[in-house]
Amino acid sequence: MLLKEFLKETLDGNEFLVRPAVICADGFLISVQGSIYHYCEPKETIDTYESLELSCESDSLLTDYQDECGISGWVPVEIVEKLITKHGGIVEIKD
DSSP states (O other): OOHHHHHHHTOOSOTTOOOOEEEETTSOEEEEEOSTTSSOBSOSSSSOOSEEEEEESOOGGGTTTBOTTSEEEEEEHHHHHHHHHHTTOEEEEEO
16 A cells, blocks of 8 residues: 555544554554644645654654654655655555
8 A cells, every 4th residue: 555545545534633553564563644733744634745744663764853752743755655665565554
C-alpha cells in the first residue's frame, strides 16, 4: 500500500481524526498523522498533504525532524514515502 492510498482509506470526515499506525514489511511501526491538530501542512483533516507528523523509532531519514520524544513534525511527504519504501512498504494497518 502506498502512503497516498493509506491517507485516503483512513479519512473518515472526523476533524479529530487519529489515523491507525502502519506496519512496514520489516516490522517498522509508524504513526502517520495529519489533521488540524498535528504538525503538518496544510493544517486540515484531508487526504493530501505537503508534510505530515510521524511517531516512530529513530531513522536516519528523520534526523532533521525528530524530537527527543520520537515525534517528527512537518516531515515532507517525499521523506515519508522514502521512509516507508526503505522499510519495505506498508503491509498492515494497525487498528
